[in-house]
Amino acid sequence: MFEILQYKFIQRAILASIFGGASCGIVGVWVIMLRIPFVGVAMSHAAFAGAIFGLLLHINPLMMAILFCLSSALVIGPMADKADFDPNVSIGIVFSMVLGIAFLGMGLIKGPKTEALKFIWGNILTISGKDVILLIIMAFLILLVSIFLFKEIQAVLFNREIASSVGIPQKLIFYFLLFICGLTVTLNLNTIGGLLIFSLIINPPSAAYQLTYNLKVIFGLSAIFGISSCLLGLFFSYIFNVPSGAVIIITSSLIFGLCLIFSPKRKVKKYEST
């Protein structure tokens, strides 16, 4: 059993699980608490559209994916504030636009499109050492941000108007969180893929939320759930010989299900009249 650990690609997959899972878990808490669950889908499709145009124009697809993803991250926040509507609406607008661009690109590409579809599916078992290093850097960046800006993040997630009125640079923080979110999605495209990353952003924080009212604990638990989803998923995919991304997602859903069932939040105090 343990001899598989000596394979380089397994070692890389484990590192990617730990650092990618933790990043998604923490970023996921922001996303859930900002009530913008679909931001991950919009950003990953922006990356997909970017990759397609990279292939079309013979520019490095990953570079283009990152470029598209980060630009959409930078557009979503200011667009919502400018147009004065819910960020979810501007996410919807960006999503439909990048989808349009992606389809346009697909129509223009001749021959097989597997190179582009890689960004939608991803594969944790084939990632490179460079990818792993990027994931580790990203995880540490997110950790630093979470520690040093915790109070600002907490205030902005809680209520943007109140955050503004006490003198916190609320917009800057909000856009910055979206930007980091875009970065996380892009860097995880290779591991579990753009389509599946959605659940890795949503499930761990939702599971953590079932267990406590303490935001700090939620951050910690969500990171742990993200890591365990990836590691367990990797393990199951190895022993059952099935696609890793899919199993990672199913594992994260199962963790959520368990937390939902055993949530202490649903206990109610009985009234005893005497």
Add this chain to the structure above:
Amino acid sequence: MKQFIEIANVTVSYRENIALKNISLNMEEGDFISVIGPNGAGKTTLLTVINGLGKILSGSVKVFGTSLITSNINKIRTKIGYVSQHLNIDPRFPISVREVVKIGRFGKIGLFNHISHKDEEIVDSAMELVGISKLAQRPIGHLSAGEQQKVEIARALAQQPEIMLLDEPTSNLDPKSQTDLIKLIDRIYKEKKLTTVFVTHILSHIPTSCNKVVLMKRGKIIWFGGIKTALNEELLSDLYDCPIEITNKRGRILAQPKWW
């Protein structure tokens, strides 16, 4: 006396709605101003102009002698406590009452810095003052609307502001809590000479400390002056476009439409 707030020829419009029409108003340090007027008169908008949350179309606003510009707005806001009329608190957000009150300190503490022991004490005494110490560990979403309003007031007090903007802070409170809160606002004003702008619909809620009154109607200030002269039947009848009757019950002013 120092000029704390100088509003000169300010116009605010929300697309098709002009909410403030060329308004000018000065407030000195230590003023307690009550703002009165019918729904939609522009009272809330006036408050948001003072802390820079509202965007002005023309005119100028100076607070503590400096103009509100992007580079200093956050610094000025740390000195202005603002309790909004609409709390819009997400009941599901995982945060305790004490943590919400703590947010009041965050602007002052500044980016990257951690909350100190002294900040914690300020938070505790703000909660003590408003009488919500018992609720400290409860999640904010588990509180009633009135309790949430008190938390917001404690949060604003935790800022140790130099100006307090209160937008109908008694609207969700029960009669006892209303009187308690008004007494509290009165007491805080007297202790700290905290410059206050207080919006209300209920004239009997105007605390005794109040020295000036702004009457607003359809985006304009129709009257500004001392409280004694403001509360007369003619002015108020004009303000609300209906005959108002003023009765005086042991020093408390009650103003009601005549056909009541």
